[in-house]
Amino acid sequence: MTAVALANLELDLDVFSGPFDLLLTLVLREEVDLLELQLAEVVLAYLDHLEQRGELDLETATEFIVLVAALLELKSRLMLSSEEQELLDIEPEQAAEELLARMLDARRFRAAAAHLGELLDAEHGVRFRIAPPPPNLRRAIVHAADGSHDPQVLGEAIGRMLLMPPAISVRHISTLRITVAERLSHLRELLRRGSFSFDEAVRGADRMTVAVTLFALLELYKRGEAEWEQQESFGEIAIHGRAHEAPAEVLAG
Amino acid sequence: MSEQPELVRTVEALLFLSSDPLSPGELADATEAGEGAVVAALAVLAEEYAPGLRGIRLRELGGGWTLASDPDTEDAARRLFSRPRASTLSPAQAETLAIVAYLQPISRPEITRIRGVSADSASATLLDRGLIEEAGHSQFGAVLYRTTPQFLKLFGLRSLDELPDIARWDPTPEEQAELRERLLRAGEARAS
Numbered sequence: 001m002t003a004v005a006l007a008n009l010e011l012d013l014d015v016f017s018g019p020f021d022l023l024l025t026l027v028l029r030e031e032v033d034l035l036e037l038q039l040a041e042v043v044l045a046y047l048d049h050l051e052q053r054g055e056l057d058l059e060t061a062t063e064f065i066v067l068v069a070a071l072l073e074l075k076s077r078l079m080l081s082s083e084e085q086e087l088l089d090i091e092p093e094q095a096a097e098e099l100l101a102r103m104l105d106a107r108r109f110r111a112a113a114a115h116l117g118e119l120l121d122a123e124h125g126v127r128f129r130i131a132p133p134p135p136n137l138r139r140a141i142v143h144a145a146d147g148s149h150d151p152q153v154l155g156e157a158i159g160r161m162l163l164m165p166p167a168i169s170v171r172h173i174s175t176l177r178i179t180v181a182e183r184l185s186h187l188r189e190l191l192r193r194g195s196f197s198f199d200e201a202v203r204g205a206d207r208m209t210v211a212v213t214l215f216a217l218l219e220l221y222k223r224g225e226a227e228w229e230q231q232e233s234f235g236e237i238a239i240h241g242r243a244h245e246a247p248a249e250v251l252a253g
Numbered sequence: 254m255s256e257q258p259e260l261v262r263t264v265e266a267l268l269f270l271s272s273d274p275l276s277p278g279e280l281a282d283a284t285e286a287g288e289g290a291v292v293a294a295l296a297v298l299a300e301e302y303a304p305g306l307r308g309i310r311l312r313e314l315g316g317g318w319t320l321a322s323d324p325d326t327e328d329a330a331r332r333l334f335s336r337p338r339a340s341t342l343s344p345a346q347a348e349t350l351a352i353v354a355y356l357q358p359i360s361r362p363e364i365t366r367i368r369g370v371s372a373d374s375a376s377a378t379l380l381d382r383g384l385i386e387e388a389g390h391s392q393f394g395a396v397l398y399r400t401t402p403q404f405l406k407l408f409g410l411r412s413l414d415e416l417p418d419i420a421r422w423d424p425t426p427e428e429q430a431e432l433r434e435r436l437l438r439a440g441e442a443r444a445s
Binding site: 096099100102103104105106107108109110111112113114115116117119120121122123124125126127128129130 | 269271272310312319320321322323324325326327330341342344347348350351352354355366367368369406407408409410416417419421422423424429432433436437
């Protein structure tokens with residue numbers, strides 16, 4: 001099925017016309033230049049093809065994506081490598097000049113460093129007064145600062161921060177218990193009666209219930225028991241059962 | 254300018270008290286004398302402290318004047334204080350310091366680029382020794398460095414202008430040509 005579907009894809013491009021798998025073969029044999037091939041055209045042709053068939057076969061589509069992705073990678077590599085070669089063509093000279101400039105710089109500063117070393121040597125034996133400012137001119141008084149090193153003082157400063165506070169009782173807060181199973185049976189009940197909107201399903205419910213109901217709805221959709229659609233963002237969600245499939249009461253228990 | 258013995262003595266006392274170089278402006282403010290008079294007083298002091306007369310010298314360093322010991326007294330000073338004045342710089346530290354001194358403010362990545370090797374440990378040591386300091390951030394957010402007054406003081410410089418022109422160490426055209434030749438040869442050897 002897969003092979004047939006892709007082989008059926010007839011292409012009519014600038015550089016090639018014929019079935020898609022022939023194009024692949026030619027590209028791989030380098031008889032069609034990948035650089036001249038507009039891959040976007042191929043993708044568009046495939047989309048047209050899909051539209052005509054009117055149904056989407058996941059496997060074929062996946063295979064197509066994999067093939068086109070491979071072609072894209074191949075093409076981008078081809079484009080890159082040619083650029084790299086161009087760069088290499090100019091580079092040795094330029095790189096050498098740049099390296100040279102840098103080496104000259106490094107050389108200058110090495111010489112300057114040697115000069116600084118000489119200056120420092122010339123100052124050998126020269127000492128300066130290193131006088132701390134007199135105590136009355138200091139911004140903080142040392143003996144006052146000393147006090148804080150006393151473990152007793154530190155301990156007091158940290159105070160009761162290291163004690164565990166008593167646990168706070170939360171007994172007065174009742175826990176909401178809404179289960180997906182509950183909401184599932186609620187939704188199935190509604191489904192049995194026909195279509196309904198999500199708003200109807202959660203009328204008067206609190207936020208938690210709304211959230212869990214949505215969760216239950218997802219579950220129903222996954223199981224194929226319900227279809228739902230929403231025409232616009234924040235619009236009404238219409239839910240209806242899947243007529244052709246009998247609801248399976250699996251999660252009811 | 255006639256010398257004022259009173260002012261000379263006051264300036265000498267202030268220089269003795271201060272551990273940082275004092276500019277003529279600062280001295281003038283403190284003595285409430287004119288800057289010209291202070292400069293004259295400093296000249297008198299410079300004569301009195303001329304090398305060979307005293308154990309102390311008057312030095313103009315880092316944008317001001319300061320008293321320093323005569324290098325001849327170093328041996329005795331070392332015995333008294335047990336520690337040499339300042340250890341020498343490693344080659345990496347000297348190179349980093351030279352780059353900062355000439356190109357300040359400059360960021361560490363730039364220093365690294367010029368040296369071709371990392372300058373992290375060297376610049377950390379220079380920061381520790383108070384020879385360089387942070388001077389804001391570059392437009393890319395890297396910390397910029399500049400030299401400190403301490404640098405000028407320890408290297409015997411009045412100001413950064415006393416550093417010789419960096420062009421002084423430009424390689425000769427022959428040296429440049431030779432370097433270029435060597436580079437190109439190395440490039441060809443690699444390409445083939």
